Each structure stands twice: as structure tokens, then as C-alpha cells.
Amino acid sequence: MQYKAPLRDIKFVMHELLDSESHYKTIPEFEDTDRELMDSLFEMAASFAENELSPLNQSGDAEGCHFNNGEVTTPKGFKEAYKAFCELGFPALSAEEAFGGQNMPFSLSTVINEMVGTANWSFSMYPGLSHGAIQTIEHHGTDAQKNTYLEKMVTGEWSGTMCLTEAHAGSDLGIIRTKAEPNDDGSYNITGQKIFISAGEHDLTDNIIHIVLARLPGAPAGTKGISLFIVPKVMVNEDGSLGDRNKVVCGSIEHKMGIKASSTCVMNFDGAVGYLIGPENRGLQCMFTFMNVARIGTAVQGVTAAEYAFQGSLAYAKDRLAMRALSGVKAPDKVADPIIVHPAVRNMLLTQKAFAEGGRALMYYLSHFVDTVAKGNGAEQEFADQMLSLLTPIAKAFLTETGLEAANHGVQVYGGHGFISEWGMEQNVRDTRIACLYEGTTEIQALDLLGRKVLGSQGKLLANFVQVIEQFCEEHKDNDEMGQFIRPLIKHLKEWGDLTSRIGMQATENPEAVGGAAVDYLYFSGYVTLAYLWARMALVAQTAIAEGTTESAFYYAKIKTAQFYYAKLLPRTTTYVQRISTGVEPYMSMDVEQFAF
Template sequence: MLTYKAPVADIKFLVEDVFDYYGHYKKHPEFEEATPDLVDAIFQECAKFCENELLPLYQSGDKEGCQFDNGKVTTPKGFKEAYQQYIEGGWPSLSHPEEYGGQGLPPSLGMVQSEMTGTANWSWAMYPGLSHGAMNTLQSHGSAAQKELYLTQLTAGTWTGTMCLTEPQCGTDLGQVKTKAEPNDDGTYNISGTKIFISAGEHDLTENIVHIVLARLPNAPAGTRGISLFIVPKIKSDEHGTLGEANNVTCGSIEEKMGIKASSTAVLNFDNAVGELIGPENKGLECMFTFMNTARVGTALQGVCSAELAFQNSLAYAKERLSMRSLTGKKYPDQVADPIIVHPDVRKMLMTQKAISEGGRAMIYYTAKIVDDIEMAKTEAEKKVADERLGFITPILKAFLTELGLESANHGLQIFGGHGYIKEWGMEQIVRDARISTLYEGTTGIQALDLLGRKILLTRGKALNNFSKEILTFCKDKSMLSSSPHKRQMNKFIWPLSKAVANWQQYSLRLAMKAKSNRDMVGSASVDYLMFSGYVTMAYFWAQMAQSAYEKLATDVENRDFYRAKIKTAEFYFERMLPRTKSLAKTMLADPKTLMQLDQELLSFS
């Protein structure tokens, strides 16, 4: 019963007007093929594929789930065919290097593509999504031979990839990894151990799967400094990819989960499976870090996808469902009741969803440009600058957008009333699917520690200062003191945004001071601090969108309604969502004592 229409108007507004992707592409000669004509055609084709092929499998995929039988996993009906079409359309290769068969288009375009596939069917999109993770690792750390063999297959989509990190005893705390790698005489390794929660770890979409596995060499140092990275194919092959015998890696079972049921989550047993080392010995975690930020932005995207799908469907329902009358008088006197969209509280939920979806999209598309910059950096210095920018904004995006995506999904269910709780409408599935997003790729708590502990305190606020400077420059350029033609209309955004940024800096400093005398301050404040940071960051993007909308209003008469709606949504965000920072400011600065003073044995009494 769910519908999805790719929000191409909004996507083009960001790509063209707000973030000037084409100006940005011109800076990188490698991206010269990414012309408006080509990009528009890609958007249209991708939208068609997602709306017509992927969305129809969203609810049926959940109902059917993945089937496990004797080590084999069967994906739901239609998944394999859709994947075949995806390969034939050349989609896996869109933003990967031409050297290994890719189309060499910018990663930022890949992000738009991922948004559409992910909104139409997140579970399905996880199969190619995990491949991107494996491809990025191989691209950065693989040898020439490894790239030649594995990247070629992954780029073509004929094989898919996985990331095998988690074990039963550890997820976040990878220092506890026990999987072993014993060297063989021929330079390969025998990998043994159990990995769990492996997304796309076993399936029937492709003949082969390339596992990227964290494991320990003999006599490796304890903890995170003794972990190395290995490539372990499900089926062995020669150097041209011609498949040979099966490797000793078997799928022991798949998990029964709350949601994303069409995505296979495998327990993988490695029993002297043959693998190759990738990257330097004992540097596995560092190698992982190089692409962890992009993987996390890819998960942040799930927040936008959940928000968008929930919004589109609850909006349609709110216009149709007739219940009660507007308190300001009948709006549709000829009908038995008014549609529920007339009720301010329903409006509030819809506007919240809209603000999350569009604001989140802006945050992602902005970040995608930074990913482009990293990939195209000409010098180490350029790369470092872009890396630091990405590293700062990534935990905000991952935690904040997934939390808000879940909120939006829940609003969607709520707008449907009791019907939202019934499976056939699909709204409860969006909530169940969204619920994983605050957990995997680092929970909200882990992102918050990364932000406050590593990105703020460890850099002594440098990354925040840089980002604040960017926001304050924007504020100055559009302020009442500037010569901006829209400075009067923009004042309602510029003033609270400047104030919010000033608070952000000031509270960060206060937290840093407090953390010096009590390290528990970091964990105590972190999640509230991250959410605070998220609301301020999103305010910056809503202000930018409002600015662009004011500019376009003057020139693009045909789409005035679009720009007006954008400005009104920005007003909603500033009046109704940004004030959430008020409570967060208070609680993040509270003494950790109220959390820690109670002895853990005294938390319950029977």
C-alpha cells in the first residue's frame, strides 16, 4: 500500500541552487562528464527504477523475509531479478573509478542514487550498500592484484562484498576480536572464528561474496593494535575471477530481526578459510577508519530515507482520512468530516517530518561534496583538511539523522492512528526498519563519544571552530549589516542561528573545562551535546535553503510555490524544532553525579 515518488524537485534544488554541484564538479576535471544533462537523466532513470522495481518489493520483502536452509540464504521473491536489472543498468559502478570498470562519476551522485534506492527499499539497498564499503576498503588498501581481481567484480556487481567485524562477545569494542589468522607458506592465511551480524553475509543475488574480515595474526599485540584485515572470498577463484571450489566459510544461521527482514544478517563460521592480508599487519582498524566516515554517512542517509518514505505516505493519508472538524470551523462542509490535515497537531507531525527529511537531505548532500573532495584531493594537505571536515560532521549526521529519521517514522505511524499499527499499511514497517539505524555502524552513544571526546576535546575545539567560522561567515554575508538583497527576510534566521552557534561554542568550552576535573562529564553530556549540535547544524542548512529560495523567487517565477514552501518550512524549523536545544543545553551541563552516584547494585530492589 506504500507509495514513493523520488523527490527530484528537492534534489535538484539542493544540487543546483543550494550546493552548486556543477560549479564544484568543474573544480575536479575528473568529473567533467557530470554535466546537468547527464545528471538529470541519471536522476530520472534512477527514480524510475526505484519507484517501479524496488518499492513494490518493500512490503513483500518484509513479509517473506530471507529464508535460511542448510547454509543457503534465499532472498525474497523479486530481489534477485531487481538486482539483475540493477547490474544491467550499470548502477553498481556509477561512482567508482573507471580503471576497474566504473563510470567515474562523483561520489556525491552516488549518494543521490543511494538515497533513492534506500528510500524505496532499504533492505534491498543494503546488498549493494555493503559492496560499496568493501570496494572503498579495497580501493584504499588493496594491492594491485587484489584490486584487479576483486574491485573489477564488485564494480560490475557480479560479486558483492561484506564487512566482517562483530563477534558474539564484541561489537563496539573491537579490541576483543578473537578470530585468528594463521599464515600459510604461500603467503595466504587460514582464518578461523565466528562473525555475527554480517549484513549481506550470505544470499543468492550473486555467485560469490567477498568478505573483508578483521582477525588477529599469531602473537599480535592485545587489543585494537593487534588486528589485521583480510579478504576472504566465499568461493575461491583464479586471478580472472573464474570460480573454483568453495572456501571454508559457512553461514551458520541468519538472525530473526525486528525489521530489515529482507536483508540477510548472517552468522559466518570461518574454519581455516583461506584469505589474503589487505593493508599492513596489525593496522586493520586504522585501515577501517579510512572509510568508516563514509560508511557512517551512508547510514545517516537511512534517517533521511525513513523520514521521506514516512512523510510521503502520511501526507497522502492526512489529506484523505476524514475525522472531526477543524476547530476554526468546517473546512469541507460537504464531506462527513474534515481531512485530518486540517488539525494543527497532525500538521505539526507532518511539518516535523518534512523538516527532518529536507533538512537531513541538505546535510547529507553538503557532506557528499566533502567526500568528493577527499577522493579528488591533489595533495595530502588538501586531503587532510577535507578528512577533518568529514570527521567532524560525520558523527553528527549519523546519530542525529538516524534519531530524527526514527522520530519521523513514528510520526508517520501516529498520523495513521490505529491503522498505522496494522501491517498492510506499511507504516509500522518503516518504524521497524528505521530502528536499526541508531544501532549499527556505531550506536548513538558511540557517535556522541566520538564527537565530544575525539572531535571536540581531542582537537581542542579546532574542528568546531572551523565549522562555526563557516556558519558565522554565512551569517555575516546575509546579515542586516551586509548588502545581501534578502537581508531583511533572512534576519529571522540569521539572528537565532548566530546565537545558537555562539552557544554551541560556549557550551563546548564549558564542557571541556568540566571534563578536565571529571572524565565522566564526557559520557554524561555526550548524547545531549550531539543532539544539540545536530539541531544547530540543521538550522544552518535550513537557513541556507531559505537564502537560496529567496534568491530563486526573484528569477524562477514558474516554481515560486516551491520556494515559498521551502521558506515556510524553514520558519517552522526555527520556531518549532531549534528550541529543542534549550532543554539539551540544560541537561548536557548537569553534573554527572546524578547519573553515577547510585551504586549499580542499588538500581533495583525486589
């Protein structure tokens, strides 16, 4: 499938919905980012994604990565595409200027990441993981460490990884075993095995800088005994030139369901030289910044899956002929009607559209808070941080799960052809399946949302967001055309509060109640959050139509998609409410031994 960047909708969200230009003016470092600059950047990224990355997406999946004696070769064309990506300055957009970055707002790089990721998910993993390593060094590295690594990472000459997971320790990082033993020169010897390391080994760059979680001798057990280390693949000499090969080797790459052109590596550290970054035993705390940003990146991947599925499905639904419409022939000159006439097909298309465009709005909305957290100050910064705390787990879990749903609809719209590789729809399902797992599974996000964020803040974080939505409802309560959205929104806000109190009370009696309700609560929260953004988008569209737009098809489609969302997707909340009302007992009453077959 040939990807086409949805520039009209991207601009709708950035300019019309979120007024990014005004947002950037509130942050001194970003005040020069005007609409013209944004649009030129979007168009450059769109062109690169469409022309360089999209053509490598299916071929990369078919070929996969090659492993040979510790070395990994990426699929045909990836090396050239990566070179072009670096030449366009994309790895450096949001990095600090001091090290060659362009210091652009995170919200802008989010737009570009969306286009890159939709065109070629696997490709996006290579710079994507680098980004995490760059951020870690920017935030926690010494000046010497920054000077040694950052510039070459920012230009893309070197890449980076995050080495967290071990075979027995995924979500539960507290039980990792990799050891760091101090050397006399202040460095450490790192020994252990890490798995699922994206871009752990590949042929795109001359060096790979691993950020590794490990335990110092005598470190406390659990999460409070983990430290962070920089472990370069190739040692870096004082003058910046490359030295000897470090003792870190890729043992194998995984055979997996999707993102096959992204190398997922087993990395063996066999007394590799590493350098402590950040304070001893505070490695997990140092990772938190990165983890939140990584979760936002993964949430965007959910949007890419929905967008990709929608584009593929739409083309097919307009083209493919089967059956006649129940209300009578629509295409009398053809042997059958195009399947877009059938309500069941429209249901799938509109679901994809509602998730893709709603998800885009949510992610860009969130990314503006990231800008403010990074470079704003005062009460605004604190508020943005709180909004992010609440909305990140919702976005990560809800958008990756709905992305998977949308991808599956993509297969379904194609009928039997959806199962065949050549159309790209089945690859989309395989690629996006990882997003509900990595960077914390849906279940982990749900516990984070309900346990840590909502109940952990005594409801404060939720109250912030509810107030934002209430204010929106209040402002537009006299707008007749908005009543269809505002009435259900107010009803659901009340329900959200009631649900939260009810679970809070259940939890005082039985701590498992939080675990029992968390996933349903997360979905409920996700549907209400997206309802808020769809109401806002409908308002923008109504205003444009009232003002006499020349693009009425675009704006009417927005309003009708909002109506579809409220009529057909928001009702899913009723099931989550009912499930929560039956409590945790139906999960816990069965003894472990009774689980059998």
C-alpha cells in the same frame, strides 16, 4: 506504499543550494559532470527505484529471507531486481574506471543511494555492503588482489561484506577473537565466528568476497593487534574462474525487528583461506576510510526513513477524514475534515518534512566534501577532511534518530491504521530502528564527536564550521527577511562555543563529564547544523521568489518549513543545554548495586 522520488527537492539541493556543477568543475576528474548528466542519472534512478524496488519493499518484508542448510534465498523478485540494478551500471558508479567503474563523484552516488534506500532499504543493503568491500580493496589491496576481485565486484557479478562484529564484541572491536594462522603459501587460515554480517550469504551473486577482521598469532592485545583479510566464499582460480568452496559457511540468519529482506548472517570461518590486505596489525586503521563512508551511508538511511514517512503521512493526512477544524468546518461537503487541518497533524508532517529535506541538504552537503577529500587537493582537501571529521558523527547519529522520530510520526498520523502492516508505516519504524545501532550507536557517535573530534582537536574542527556559519550570517545580515533565521543562528553559535568550553573545563576535573554530556551535545550540534542548512535553503527560496519564480508554492513551502524549524524544532536545544548544565553527577551517583527493582 508506493515511493515517489522527490526529484524536485533533489534538484533544489544539488543545483540551487549547493551548485554541484560548479563544485565538480573544481575537481579535474569530475569536470564533465554537468547538470544534464546529473538530471538524466537522477531520472533513471528514480524510475528504477519507483518501478522496480518500491513494489518489492513490503512483499520483501512480509516474506523475509529463507535459510536452509547454509544457503540463503532472498525474497521473490530480489534476484531480478538485482540483475536490473547491475545492468543499469549502478554498482559501478563511483568505482574506479580501471576496474570497470564509472568514476562518478560520491555525491552523485549519494543521491542514487537515497532513492534506492527509500524505495527498499533491505535491497539497498546488498550493493551497499559490497561498496565497503570494494573501497577496502581499492585503497589497501595489492595489484594482484585488485585484479582478482575488483572488476567482478564493480559489475555486481560478485558482492562483498564487512565481517567485523563478534557475539561478544560490537562497539569494542579491540576484543575480537577470530584468529588468522599463516600458511606456507602466504595465505592464512581464518577461524572464528562473526555475527550481524549483512549480505553474508544470499542468492544474488556467484561469489561473495568477505573482508574479515582477525588476529595474527602473537598480535598485541586490543585494537593494535587486528589485521584485515580477504576471504572469498568460493576460491578464485588464477584464470579468474571459480574454484572450490572456501571453509566459510553461514550458520544461521537472524530473526529481527526489521530490514527482514536483508540477510543478517552468522558466518562461521572454520580454517577458511584468507589473504592479508594492508599491513599486519593495522586492520582497524585500514577500516577507517570505509567506516566514515559507511556512517555517511547510514546517515542517508535516516533521511530515507523521514522521506518515506513524510510521503505516506502526507497522502493519508489529505485523504483521511476525522473531526472538524477547531476554527470551523473546512470541507462542508464531507462528513468530516481531512486531518491535515489539525495543528497536531501538521506538527508531525512539518517535523517529517523538516528532517527529510534538512537531512537531505546536510547529506548532500557532506557528500561534496567527500568528493573533495577523494579527488581534490591542497588546502581545500584538508578543509573538506576536517569538515567531514566533525560532521559525520553528527549526521550519522542525529539523522538516524530524527529519522526514527519521523517514522514514528508516520505511524501516529495513521492512527490505529499505522500499526497495521498493509500501510507500510510500521515497517518503516522497524526498518529504520537499526540505523541508530549499526555503524556505531548514537552513543558511540556522540563520544566520537565530543571526545575525539571537538575536544580532541582543541576545538579546531568546531571552529572551522562555526566560521562557515558566521560568514553566512555576516554576508546576509542586511537582508531583512533573513533576520528571523540569522539572529537565532548567531545566538546558538555562541551557545555552542560556550557549551564546548564548559564541558572542556568539567572534563579536566572529571573525565566522565565527556561521557555525561556527549549525547546531549550531539543533539544540540545536530539541531544547530540543520538550522544552518534551513537558513541557507530559505535564502535560496527567497531569492527565487524575488526573481519571479513560476514555482512559488515550492519555494514558499521551503520558507515556511524553515520558519517551522526555527519555531518548533530548534527550541529543543534549550533542554540539551539545561541537561548538560546539571553535569554528570546525576548519572554516576547511584552505585551499581542500587540499580535494581
